[in-house]
Amino acid sequence: MKIKKICCIGAGYVGGPTMAVIALKCPDIKVTVVDLNEERIVAWNGPLDTLPVYEPGLAEVVAAARGRNLFFSIEVDRAIEEAEMIFMAVNTPTKTEGEGAGMAADLSYVEACAKNIAKVAKTNKIVIEKSTLPVRTAEKIKEILDREGKEAHFEILSNPEFLAEGTAIQDLFKSDRVLIGGDETESGQKAVQTLIDIYLNWIPKEQILTTNVWSSELSKLASNAMLAQRISSINSLSALCEKTGADIDELSKAIGMDHRIGPKFLKASVGFGGSCFQKDILNLVYLCRYYGLDEVAEYWHQVIKINDYQKVRFAQKIIDHFGGDLTGKIIAILGWAFKANTNDSRESPAIYIAEKLFKAGAILEIFDPMVSKESIFKDIDFYWEASGTEDLKLRISVLDSVNELDLSIDAVAILTEWEAFKSLDFSKTIVFDGRGILSSSIYSIGKG
Numbered sequence: 001m002k003i004k005k006i007c008c009i010g011a012g013y014v015g016g017p018t019m020a021v022i023a024l025k026c027p028d029i030k031v032t033v034v035d036l037n038e039e040r041i042v043a044w045n046g047p048l049d050t051l052p053v054y055e056p057g058l059a060e061v062v063a064a065a066r067g068r069n070l071f072f073s074i075e076v077d078r079a080i081e082e083a084e085m086i087f088m089a090v091n092t093p094t095k096t097e098g099e100g101a102g103m104a105a106d107l108s109y110v111e112a113c114a115k116n117i118a119k120v121a122k123t124n125k126i127v128i129e130k131s132t133l134p135v136r137t138a139e140k141i142k143e144i145l146d147r148e149g150k151e152a153h154f155e156i157l158s159n160p161e162f163l164a165e166g167t168a169i170q171d172l173f174k175s176d177r178v179l180i181g182g183d184e185t186e187s188g189q190k191a192v193q194t195l196i197d198i199y200l201n202w203i204p205k206e207q208i209l210t211t212n213v214w215s216s217e218l219s220k221l222a223s224n225a226m227l228a229q230r231i232s233s234i235n236s237l238s239a240l241c242e243k244t245g246a247d248i249d250e251l252s253k254a255i256g257m258d259h260r261i262g263p264k265f266l267k268a269s270v271g272f273g274g275s276c277f278q279k280d281i282l283n284l285v286y287l288c289r290y291y292g293l294d295e296v297a298e299y300w301h302q303v304i305k306i307n308d309y310q311k312v313r314f315a316q317k318i319i320d321h322f323g324g325d326l327t328g329k330i331i332a333i334l335g336w337a338f339k340a341n342t343n344d345s346r347e348s349p350a351i352y353i354a355e356k357l358f359k360a361g362a363i364l365e366i367f368d369p370m371v372s373k374e375s376i377f378k379d380i381d382f383y384w385e386a387s388g389t390e391d392l393k394l395r396i397s398v399l400d401s402v403n404e405l406d407l408s409i410d411a412v413a414i415l416t417e418w419e420a421f422k423s424l425d426f427s428k429t430i431v432f433d434g435r436g437i438l439s440s441s442i443y444s445i446g447k448g
C-alpha cells in the first residue's frame with residue numbers, strides 16, 4: 001500500500017520535527033500535523049524564527065516543506081479522516097492522580113486520540129504509537145479502536161522516537177536505528193512494510209529494525225533508562241571524586257576509552273533533566289512493581305534517586321560555600337533550558353537548583369538564550385511553592401541579555417552548557433560550573 005496522506009496528532013517537540021522531516025523526505029505524501037493547542041498551531045504556521053520548538057536546522061526543514069506537503073492545523077477530525085496513516089505523538093506525562101500517581105504514565109491523551117480516531121475513521125487506518133508508552137499499551141489502543149470504531153480496520157504499530165532535543169534534526173536525518181514493532185499477522189506485517197517504505201526514502205535498510213510490538217514499546221523505555229543510568233553512574237562517582245581528589249573528567253575519559261563502555265553519556269553534570277528520562281524510568285519502575293519484580297524496580301529507581309541527590313548536592317555546595325545562608329547574596333543563574341540548543345525547560349535541573357538557592361535567601365538573576373522570560377516565570381509558578389509572593393518579585397529578575405548582569409554578583413551558577421557561556425569572563429567572581437567539573441567546580445577566575 002502506498003501512503004498518500006499522513007496525519008500526526010500532537011504538534012510538540014516530537015510531532016513537529018519528525019513530521020517536518022518526513023514531509024521533506026517524502027514530497028509525494030501530504031503530512032498534516034494537528035493539535036488541540038491552537039496557539040501552538042498558529043506558531044507553527046507563523047514566522048520561522050518563532051516556531052514553537054527551537055531546534056538547530058528545524059526552521060530550514062519547515063521552510064522547505066510547509067505549504068508544499070507539510071501542514072499544521074487544528075482540524076483534527078478532518079486530518080484523521082483523510083489520512084491512511086496516523087501517528088500519535090501526544091504527551092505521556094507522569095500521572096498526578098489516581099492509581100499509579102507519581103509513577104505510572106498518564107495515558108489519557110493517548111486514549112483520547114484513540115477514541116477520536118475510532119469516532120471519525122470511515123476507512124482503514126494504520127495507527128502508529130510515536131509517543132513513549134508502557135509495554136502492552138497497543139493492546140489498550142486496539143481495544144478502544146475495535147470497540148468504538150465503526151466499519152474501519154485498524155492496524156497498530158509501535159514506532160518509538162529516539163531523537164534528542166538540540167540535535168533532533170540530525171538525529172532524524174541519520175537515525176542510529178528506526179524501530180518498528182508490529183503484529184505477526186499478515187495484515188500486521190503489511191502495515192510494517194508500509195511504514196518501512198516511508199523511512200526507506202532516507203534511512204538505509206540496515207538501520208530499520210523490526211520487532212514484535214511489545215519489544216518495540218519496551219525497548220524505548222529501556223533505552224532511556226540505560227542512557228540515564230550512565231549519567232547517574234558518573235554523577236555518583238563525581239561525589240566520590242570530590243572526597244578523594246580524583247577528577248571526574250579524567251575518570252570519564254579513562255572509563256570511556258574502553259571500547260566496550262564507550263565515551264558518550266559519561267559527562268558528570270548537575271543532574272539530567274528533560275521531559276522524558278525521569279518520567280520514563282518512573283514508568284519502568286511502576287511496570288516492574290506491577291509485575292511483582294520489586295528488586296528490578298528498586299534497581300532502576302536508584303537512577304532517579306541519584307539524580308535527585310546530585311541536584312541537591314550541587315545547590316548545597318553553593319549554600320555551604322557562603323556559610324549556609326545566602327541572604328543578600330546575588331547569584332547569577334546562567335541557563336534554564338534542560339540542555340543546550342533547546343528552548344525546552346521541562347524538568348530542568350536549573351528549576352530545582354534555583355529554587356533551593358532562592359529558599360536559602362539568594363537574590364537571583366536568571367538568563368537563558370532561548371527560554372523566554374514568560375516560560376521561566378511559568379516554571380517558577382508551577383514548580384515552586386513560593387510562587388506569586390512579593391518576595392519572589394523582589395528577589396528574582398530574568399534578564400534579556402547576559403550583559404545586564406549585576407556587576408556585584410557574588411557567584412555565577414552555570415546550569416546549561418550553552419556555547420555562548422563558555423567565552424564569558426567572570427573575573428573575580430566565583431563560578432559554580434555545571435558543565436561536568438563538579439569535583440573542581442568552585443574556582444575563581446581571578447585576573448587581579
Ligand code: NAD
Pocket residue numbers: 009010011012013014015034035036037040076089090091092109112113130131132133161162163164165275276
Ligand atoms: P509535547 O507536550 O511537546 O507535545 C504533545 C502535544 O500533543 C501537545 O501540543 C498537546 O497539545 C497535544 N495533544 C495532546 N492530546 C491531544 C489530542 N487528543 N489531540 C490533539 N493534540 C493533542 O510532547 P513531546 O515532547 O512532543 O512528547 C510527545 C511524546 O514523545 C511523549 O510520549 C514523549 O515521551 C515522547 N518523546 C519525546 C521526546 C522529546 O525529545 N521531547 C523524544 C522522544 C520521545
Ligand code: UGA
Pocket residue numbers: 132161162163164165166224227231264265266267268269270271272273274275276277338339
Ligand atoms: C533523551 C534521549 O537521549 C533520546 O534518545 C530520547 O529520545 C529522549 O530522551 C526522549 O525520549 O525524550 P533528551 O532528553 O532530549 O533525549 O536529551 P539528552 O541529550 O539525552 O540529555 C538529557 C539530559 O541528560 C540533559 O539534561 C543533559 O544535560 C543530561 N546529560 C546528558 C548529562 O548530564 N550527561 C551526559 O553525559 C549526557
